[in-house]
Amino acid sequence: MKLKIYNTKSKTKEFFKPIDLNNIRIYVCGPTVYDRAHIGNARPVVVFDILYRLLKYIYGEKSVTYVRNITDVDDKIINKSISQNKSVDEITSETIKWFAEDNKYLNVEKPTHEPKATQYIPQMISMIETLVSKKNAYVLEDGEVLFSVNSFNTYGFLSRQNLESMMIGNRIIIDKRKRNPLDFVLWKPTSRNNIGWNSPWGYGRPGWHIECSAMSKEILGDTFDIHGGGIDLIFPHHENEVAQSICANNKRLLANYWMHNGFVNIEGQKMSKSLGNYLTVDDLRRRNIDGAVIRFVLLSTHYKQPLDWTSRKVDEAQNILNKWYNINNKQNSKINGIPPNKILDALCDDLNTPLVLSEMHNLLKEEDYQGFTNSLIFLGLNPINSKNSINSQKDQQKEKVNEIINLLIHERKNARGNKDFKKSDKIRIKLEKAGVSINDLENETKWTLKPNFNPRILLTEE
RNA sequence: GGCGUGUUGGCAGAGUGGUGAUGCAGCGGAUUGCAAAUCCGUUAACACGUGUUCGAUUCACGUACACGCCUCCA
Numbered sequence: 001m002k003l004k005i006y007n008t009k010s011k012t013k014e015f016f017k018p019i020d021l022n023n024i025r026i027y028v029c030g031p032t033v034y035d036r037a038h039i040g041n042a043r044p045v046v047v048f049d050i051l052y053r054l055l056k057y058i059y060g061e062k063s064v065t066y067v068r069n070i071t072d073v074d075d076k077i078i079n080k081s082i083s084q085n086k087s088v089d090e091i092t093s094e095t096i097k098w099f100a101e102d103n104k105y106l107n108v109e110k111p112t113h114e115p116k117a118t119q120y121i122p123q124m125i126s127m128i129e130t131l132v133s134k135k136n137a138y139v140l141e142d143g144e145v146l147f148s149v150n151s152f153n154t155y156g157f158l159s160r161q162n163l164e165s166m167m168i169g170n171r172i173i174i175d176k177r178k179r180n181p182l183d184f185v186l187w188k189p190t191s192r193n194n195i196g197w198n199s200p201w202g203y204g205r206p207g208w209h210i211e212c213s214a215m216s217k218e219i220l221g222d223t224f225d226i227h228g229g230g231i232d233l234i235f236p237h238h239e240n241e242v243a244q245s246i247c248a249n250n251k252r253l254l255a256n257y258w259m260h261n262g263f264v265n266i267e268g269q270k271m272s273k274s275l276g277n278y279l280t281v282d283d284l285r286r287r288n289i290d291g292a293v294i295r296f297v298l299l300s301t302h303y304k305q306p307l308d309w310t311s312r313k314v315d316e317a318q319n320i321l322n323k324w325y326n327i328n329n330k331q332n333s334k335i336n337g338i339p340p341n342k343i344l345d346a347l348c349d350d351l352n353t354p355l356v357l358s359e360m361h362n363l364l365k366e367e368d369y370q371g372f373t374n375s376l377i378f379l380g381l382n383p384i385n386s387k388n389s390i391n392s393q394k395d396q397q398k399e400k401v402n403e404i405i406n407l408l409i410h411e412r413k414n415a416r417g418n419k420d421f422k423k424s425d426k427i428r429i430k431l432e433k434a435g436v437s438i439n440d441l442e443n444e445t446k447w448t449l450k451p452n453f454n455p456r457i458l459l460t461e462e
Numbered sequence: 463g464g465c466g467u468g469u470u471g472g473c474a475g476a477g478u479g480g481u482g483a484u485g486c487a488g489c490g491g492a493u494u495g496c497a498a499a500u501c502c503g504u505u506a507a508c509a510c511g512u513g514u515u516c517g518a519u520u521c522a523c524g525u526a527c528a529c530g531c532c533u534c535c536a
Contacts, residue, residue: 040536165464230536355476358484
């Protein structure tokens with residue numbers, strides 16, 4: 001079983017060769033914590049969770065170090081703290097809590113480290129000092145420190161850009177103080193009223209990219225195995241990280257493999273707040289969409305491709321998982337075990353999760369229930385959030401809903417007993433309209449809520 | 463303008479130089495008071511052009527279309 005990874009750097013699929021078999025090191029750019037995580041944020045979290053599980057399986061539970069950072073200093077956070085009249089710390093700690101809850105809901109394993117940018121300010125300052133002393137960076141009069149892209153001759157290699165052609169685009173704001181318009185901020189001066197730290201260049205805060213260079217160096221070392229994130233981060237974020245790290249550390253490489261996941265669209269449209277098609281994990285949870293369903297949809301398209309999030313896909317995922325869980329309940333397979341080779345092979349082929357899911361169907365056809373259960377758990381698609389654990393604070397309301405549904409089902413049963421099929425059909429149609437799907441078994445009727453569940457319809461007469 | 467990705471059956475979505483993806487939907491059947499669920503069977507695709515090849519959906523080149531990045535963004 002050999003893992004292959006598509007490497008953005010080489011634009012080809014390569015066999016994965018670890019630097020140290022006993023310590024596979026991976027760094028993934030995590031969220032900037034200023035708002036609820038949307039499904040676009042959830043995608044890399046789930047994708048790299050699969051990679052983390054796979055690496056642990058191949059190289060051993062204790063031989064993988066997975067770092068997913070948290071950016072807790074940033075303009076967006078500061079703006080929100082001003083507009084909501086809350087401290088930066090309040091905003092970030094609340095958002096971090098939400099993020100953790102969402103990840104739990106999505107059955108995402110905790111990374112080895114989740115460093116916060118604000119805890120690594122001294123490391124950032126020291127890295128910037130090195131860059132200044134090596135003339136890879138320069139200090140302006142007001143204390144702003146900029147990285148000089150001309151000082152790094154392979155700048156643009158990762159994103160396949162060259163300095164000249166980037167300049168032709170008219171989107172670069174010309175700042176005369178910059179030696180090259182593409183020079184980017186390492187340290188930004190700020191007023192004493194704002195969040196900031198003392199530095200050799202005065203009171204200020206770090207630029208966007210330096211945090212990842214500082215944290216990855218501190219936790220993983222100068223060069224590590226895999227660096228991941230969203231496709232939009234290739235330029236400028238990762239390009240700049242490479243430049244900073246290589247210049248500061250005097251190494252040839254930052255990461256051997258670069259992996260980037262595609263964007264998420266909503267019903268064919270680019271997700272954006274202004275279009276009103278902005279979906280958070282919390283929105284979906286409130287709509288009774290199980291974490292496993294979200295996970296399934298996110299894994300049903302290959303991670304490199306754009307993913308179109310549609311309600312149809314959610315319904316399909318829900319139906320498939322319902323079916324799978326019913327089979328699983330019947331089979332009573334043991335909990336522990338290794339997924340079959342065809343599942344692992346598909347995962348090893350650059351995380352081909354759509355193929356994995358289709359092989360899951362095939363396992364059922366072959367009646368390999370043990371292999372199926374093992375795979376389900378391996379993929380994190382096992383039902384950890386039972387329906388009843390959703391919105392636990394709303395248990396009372398839930399109980400009421402349960403009561404009404406059970407009452408209607410009881411009425412239907414009586415009607416059927418009396419061969420009053422007109423009445424029983426009416427009840428069934430009403431339940432269906434409300435998003436309750438019913439299933440007549442030999443001596444009982446089971447029901448489940450569909451994503452379009454709307455309790456109001458239950459309360460209307462006729 | 464630069465860089466990059468994609469175009470597969472009704473929909474979603476893998477993959478392959480020659481044979482089956484898979485799921486949903488559809489169609490036929492079993493079962494059912496009806497429905498759902500389940501089971502059996504089944505139809506159907508590789509944007510266009512040229513080239514390479516015994517053979518191309520798969521490789522190369524070109525065309526068209528779509529999308530992304532180059533500005534904060536996962």
